[in-house]
Amino acid sequence: MDFFLLLFWLFFFFTALLPMLQQKRTNTLRTELIRRLEKKRRSRVITLIHRQEALSFLGIPVSRYIDIEDSEQVLRAIRLTPPEMPIDLILHTPGGLVLAAEQIAFALARHPAKVTVFVPHYAMSGGTLIALAADEIVLDENAVLGPVDPQLGEYPAASILSVLKAKPIEAIDDRTLILADVAQKAMRQVRTSLEDLLRRKMDEQIAADLARLFSEGRWTHDYPIGTDELARFGIRFRTDMPEEIYRLMELYPQPAGRRPSVQYIPFPYERPYERPERRSR
Known part of the structure; x- marks a missing residue:
């Protein structure tokens, strides 16, 4: 009897410990791959990756997004x-x-050295704002960006403003x-910010036109802007x-528990990596 009880507790302990060991191994593999990529590109690699996650004790899906x-x-x-x-910056996010x-x-835009944003799948809303701030954008052929029009609660700001045109003010x-007033301010603020970011790398008029296009509410907020459309807009x-x-x-x-969405090697770099010297044969 004691032997079977011992086996039960060993099994219980192993079952509880295994997910932690698997997560630790995954974190180690991520760090090693980030380090390898940094050495290859002689850069600081930062990940900003959000996935839908599930709470292990209830299995309820929880959406992650860009937060403070x-x-x-x-x-x-x-x-x-x-x-x-x-x-x-490796970017995979629905926005936030x-x-x-x-x-x-703006922090990326102010960095003196080259900033490259990699979008392997999608970077919507605020993710698009971050991507457009980079000196260079690298997209998978099927990756998408999205509009950056502001949302007020459950409603798009542009849709709230459309009410003013559809009804007399007395009705x-x-x-x-009040929502329309806030919506107007939000759209102006986002358009101005995007224009300031784009002016750093393109003609002022083109920057203004693109900022208006991405923020005016022309599309639904989850509209996917693919590589063909981005090319037509003149975005490199x-x-x-x-x-x-x-x-x-x-x-x-998409693991069972929460994990940090930003990951990098957490210590300051004094200088870029040196290229390894080639040995003569």
């Missing part, structure tokens, strides 16, 4: 990066808070009028995605 914690971690990673070292996305975007309640990008990026994404499954 993400912006704090990304800004810290940028501060730990020397001015002359390039930054590579405008404040957090703008903080990340609109005070709450809707490459599609030669490094194989290491795909391998890294495979190490971000």
Whole structure:
């Protein structure tokens, strides 16, 4: 009897410990691959990856998005990066808070060295704002960006403003009028921020036209803007995605518990990696 009880507790302990060991191994593999990519590209690699996750005790899906914690971690990673070292940001996100996305975007835009954003699958809303702040965008051929029109609660700001055109002001309640005022300010703020980011790398008029296009609410908020459409808009990008990026994404499954969405090697770099000397044969 004692022997079977011991087997039961050993099985219980092993079952409880196995997920932790698997997660630790996955984190180790991520770190090793990030380090390998940094050495290859002589850059600081930062990941900003959001996946739908499930709480292990209930199995309820929880959507992740760009939040203040993400912006704090990304800004810290940028501060730990020397001015002359390039930054590579791997981006996979449905978007999130405008404040957090703008903080990340402007911090990347101010970094003196080259900033490259890799989008292996999608970067919507605030993710698009961050991608457009980069010096270079690398997309998978099937990857998409999205509109950056602001949302007020469950409603798009542009849709709230459309009520003012559809009804006389006497027929609109005070709450809707207040929402319309906030919506107008939000759209102007996002358009101005995007225009400021785009002006750093293109003609002012083109930057203004693109900022208006992406923020005016022309499409639904989840409208996928693919590579063909981006090319027609005059947005420059490459599609030669490094194989290491795909391998890294495979190490971000949708696990049972929460995990950090921003990951990087957490110590300052004093200088870029030296190229290894070739040995003569």
